[in-house]
Amino acid sequence: VAFSEDSSEHLAKLLASRQWKQLREAIGRIDPADLADFIEEINSDDRDVVFSMLDIETASDVLVELQPSAIDDVVEDLPSEQIADLAEQMEPDEAVEFLEDLDQEQSEEILAAMEPDKRDGVSDLLRYEEDSAGRIMTPEMLSYPVTMSVREARTALATVELSDPVLNIYAFDPDTEALIGTVVLTDLFGARPSATLDEI
Numbered sequence: 001v002a003f004s005e006d007s008s009e010h011l012a013k014l015l016a017s018r019q020w021k022q023l024r025e026a027i028g029r030i031d032p033a034d035l036a037d038f039i040e041e042i043n044s045d046d047r048d049v050v051f052s053m054l055d056i057e058t059a060s061d062v063l064v065e066l067q068p069s070a071i072d073d074v075v076e077d078l079p080s081e082q083i084a085d086l087a088e089q090m091e092p093d094e095a096v097e098f099l100e101d102l103d104q105e106q107s108e109e110i111l112a113a114m115e116p117d118k119r120d121g122v123s124d125l126l127r128y129e130e131d132s133a134g135r136i137m138t139p140e141m142l143s144y145p146v147t148m149s150v151r152e153a154r155t156a157l158a159t160v161e162l163s164d165p166v167l168n169i170y171a172f173d174p175d176t177e178a179l180i181g182t183v184v185l186t187d188l189f190g191a192r193p194s195a196t197l198d199e200i
Contacts, residue, residue, distance in 0.1 A: 008038055015046055024053045032058055036065035044073050060089035068101040080106070084113035092121040099126075142166055145174035146181075146198035150191045153183075171197040 007030065014023040027035055027050065035054075039047050039062065051059060051074050063071060063086055075083050087095045087110055099107040099122070111119055142160060144153055153169065160166070168182045183197055191200045 011038055027053060032061035033065045036062045040067060040070045047074055056085060057089055060086045063098060064090060064094050071101050080109040080113045084110045088114055088118045092125055095122045096125045141170060143170040143172055144197060146171040146196065147174055148197050150188060150195045151193035153188060153197060
């Protein structure tokens with residue numbers, strides 16, 4: 001749903017009149033980035049009310065879009081475990097950026113409260129210097145040996161769970177682990193099953 005001044009005013013009216021059911025339904029139809037803009041416009045108490053109405057995925061998406069000052073305000077009274085749950089919903093590079101907007105002590109508490117697999121991905125990025133390419137990259141990618149068949153690659157893809165859709169996979173030399181090239185998924189599914197990644 002496109003967000004307009006009318007939409008913002010509508011949300012503000014619902015919030016001011018405490019029409020919670022209608023407000024919850026309305027914010028559920030709005031893009032997280034636009035919802036973040038609205039949250040930044042309202043006062044601290046109202047921010048808490050609106051944020052508490054969001055499901056965990058939407059709340060996480062909204063946090064990514066908020067300005068640092070608004071982030072501090074929204075998470076100020078939340079327990080570290082709950083903030084960690086929100087950070088776990090983010091892409092690793094987004095979680096790094098989010099944690100950097102918090103003070104160091106709180107950031108360390110949240111990182112410690114995250115699930116080990118999620119924490120490891122974020123910690124790996126934090127080892128890179130700020131503003132470096134390493135800090136903003138995402139560790140989520142798929143790579144297979146060039147000797148793998150198309151059939152095997154398709155089977156392997158079926159078991160993978162990533163935060164974002166996969167558009168291509170990386171093919172590497174199994175002996176040297178050097179990158180040989182990329183395979184676009186449309187090519188992978190258009191090739192004959194017995195072909196190898198090296199061939200396509």
